[in-house]
Amino acid sequence: MRDFLPEDVRRREYVIGIIKRVYERYGFEPLETPAAENLETLLGKYGDEEKLIFKILRRGEHEATGQADLALRYDLTVPLARVVAQYQAKLPRPFKRYQIQPVWRADRPGRGRFREFYQCDVDSLGSTSPVVEAELCGAVADAMTELGFSDFVIRLNHRQLLTAMLDSRGVKPNEHMATLVTLDKLDKVGREGVEKELEARGRSRDAIEALMELFAPPQPSAATISKAMEGLRNAYAPSPASVVRDALKGLLDAVPHGQSAIANLKEIVTLAEQTKAKGRITFDRSLARGLSYYTGAIMELNVDGIGSLGGGGRYDNLIGMFSGQQIPACGFSLGLERILVVMTERGMFPPSLATSPADVMVATFDAAGAGPAMRIADQLRQSGLRVMVYPDPDRIGKQIKYADGRGIPFVAILGEDEIRAGRVTIKNLADRTQQTYEQSEAGAAIREALQQRG
């Protein structure tokens, strides 16, 4: 787990601010849940990952038992499902919420992977309409575009289609999940790696070939691609919905039982064409997504050369696990930490993002000068400036060096003469010039100089 020093916090808040603003444009409302949930709320929801949950020891006389009753939030979806079940009477339907909070996983830390990390979730509850999936894709694409990304796609697949595909190749239902986890690695370990893993699981050569033919068909020829992508630079450039629909049509012959899933995907892709996700959607038959609670469309956000920055899908049965009443639901989660890593590497933060703690530092000469220093600071703040008072009467050279080192552009100097005359000297650290003003006029002068600097 990490500390965030001021520069880190400013970058995080910049990104979070954009994501919130975009999600609010779509009518999503903010929700926050506590860091700790009852342990039993989390158990049985995350499959194999359950062992990564941080558990909280019982308190008081029960502490000695070494038992846990609470646990740290593992994702934002299960707490949402608990909230929707718990406040059913109070919440509107449909209910659309976003939630940006940390989650905790006792995972081995790695590059862009931490034990405390923020998720930015957006979910729609109460409707099975494909409008929901299309709008989620639109909102996510809108947020990514506002953040400055232009090379992303949203990969789309469908749990029921995956089921039909596995069924059609003779994989038994109780082997579906494990087989999908393996197939999901096509991106990472390639065709050969996946074949090897399936073999290790005891699949026959024939079965493996049947699966691979379905899940990782030979890529279309370069000519076909270049025709489809006419005028577009790479795989991460916009691709028209018609390409996706053609791919889905091709699959229908091979997996007739996937018909309704394919129809659903087609509707989603067609509707998403009317949103900011236009041209960003691709169909990927090998996309599986790990979590076991998905029931319909699944989605993953990928950036060229980076991999996944988020994902989501439809989970129509999860809320029913808490309330008995099924409420359909669909959501998308953005990984803030990876977005920050990529934006930092690519230099995507605006230069205007504050890096200094103040616009002006007021220097202090001696104990007697501290009062007037605080008074002028208050006056400068009233002009809308961020003002720091240097608290100790150190050598003026040391004070100016401090301001310079912190990137504070102006220093206000208040010697005995200035105090007597009701004036103040403003030193511009960029060009080392200085000028004396009436105290009441200094604020406006500094603001003007700041604007000129841009």
Added chain:
Amino acid sequence: MRDFLPEDVRRREYVIGIIKRVYERYGFEPLETPAAENLETLLGKYGDEEKLIFKILRRGEHEATGQADLALRYDLTVPLARVVAQYQAKLPRPFKRYQIQPVWRADRPGRGRFREFYQCDVDSLGSTSPVVEAELCGAVADAMTELGFSDFVIRLNHRQLLTAMLDSRGVKPNEHMATLVTLDKLDKVGREGVEKELEARGRSRDAIEALMELFAPPQPSAATISKAMEGLRNAYAPSPASVVRDALKGLLDAVPHGQSAIANLKEIVTLAEQTKAKGRITFDRSLARGLSYYTGAIMELNVDGIGSLGGGGRYDNLIGMFSGQQIPACGFSLGLERILVVMTERGMFPPSLATSPADVMVATFDAAGAGPAMRIADQLRQSGLRVMVYPDPDRIGKQIKYADGRGIPFVAILGEDEIRAGRVTIKNLADRTQQTYEQSEAGAAIREALQQRG
């Protein structure tokens, strides 16, 4: 621990936004630390309250031991001290930071008291100057004023003065802390309650009287108060610094060893006069503040009829507990939860605080209309509006009822005729009027109508 539904989150963010903005005007920078600290970092810092720390079970093979190695953040001061010790080379000195994050205490919940609650801390590190205390009081008073409070005072006292007072009345050093905890209750249980508790602790009648004479002297006569407070309505109205200085002068004769502490308090009060805390500071000789790490001035924010909304003080030895090197420090913590309770009770939130999820809801007639609905929604968002698409083709009456119930002021209706003509009907739910526009002009029309509503 609580869930925060949308309205709660909006109010919290409104208050946090104001506090951040004010603190940044003073040159404080944002810092965030992880929810979990190593357990040993927290142990030995909170005295008796240590038993209220939430501990996290070790993971993996060690889980069965029932031991804890991590713990949830108990306050924001100890993590700050750990950070300052850990990043000494990287952090500037002086370093001023604010931190607004939840903390967790396994306390019995009560009115405005929760097991997960936010603190808003502001601290200055690296200086022993009274400028630091005065500026903290100024920043806190500024934040309170911006939030809309006008009836608050900051009570001031000094740990070293308390020590001198107890010494002067023969209380042994090892009894100081317990005696202070009792005396701190004067506010809550009154003079009699405190005397009873001191008696139960085995103090003689004489010793108790000596203590009470010093800590709770007879109140000044009404005439004296009304003279001091001339023209001011009640005890929570501004009181001039001169009144505080007089009170301190009076105490010096009784506790000569408190001389340097009294001089320090006088400096703080005089400097604070130059800040937004002007007239807000009172001296309270019985103010003790529970936490054991304070070493100098201590402060508490009180609102008329409400009690404490925050407090703080100087803690010059805490960082040395982590780094070996002493770094002087002083801070103030605002209790967000109590501030929210009071502001809600008093109706202090602006009516402009959004209560509806959207400015416009786009109704959906049938599956064929969903695409055009999403397109007009996108267009309206580009005019800066918050737009929700109703996802299901429910009866139009049901859809309008939903918008009305959610406080969404406008509904965009897109029937077959409108789609064909490239137009859209906008229904104003306030006056039940409706008007048809070119789709490209609807956004501007709605914005104008919203502005007229104010």
